Amino acid sequence: MKPRCITRGIEATIPPWLQTLLWYMCDSMEVPERDYLQIFYLFCDGDRQRIEHEQEQPEYKHVVAIPDEQPVDAKVYIIEDPDHITMLLADEY
Template sequence: MVLTMEVEEKDYLQVFTLTKTATGQHIVHEQEQPPYRYELDVPCDDAINAKVFVIDDLTHSTMLLAEEY
């Protein structure tokens, strides 16, 4: 999802909020500057509730659960 963002500039920090729904997984992808928000529903049998941070330093990308940040 980060690779397909249609924005002028990508923030170094991307936030994914995952929410379990009756039909599957709801995903909200956001960044702060410039503001960006994209929502997606995916059918899934084992959905979870979690927040994931993706930090990009231009040479590496690191994904962390919120409790690891």
């Protein structure tokens, strides 16, 4: 398994439980091939955290909504390089 890294922006913005969920969503994808770029759109949906997970090739989309008292609005990337995997905010790219 490749080492996993998070940026300072992720550490400051995304709660640890939500980071863990995003890693899990990436790991548990049921696709023939996982793209090097995973995209997560995080939305406040009332008192729920809405997560839209996408990749371009092959096309994939999965949406979940979870009750949460403090939902986050953000766009998060998980980028897989040959030697590690990094979770970062889109504006840190």
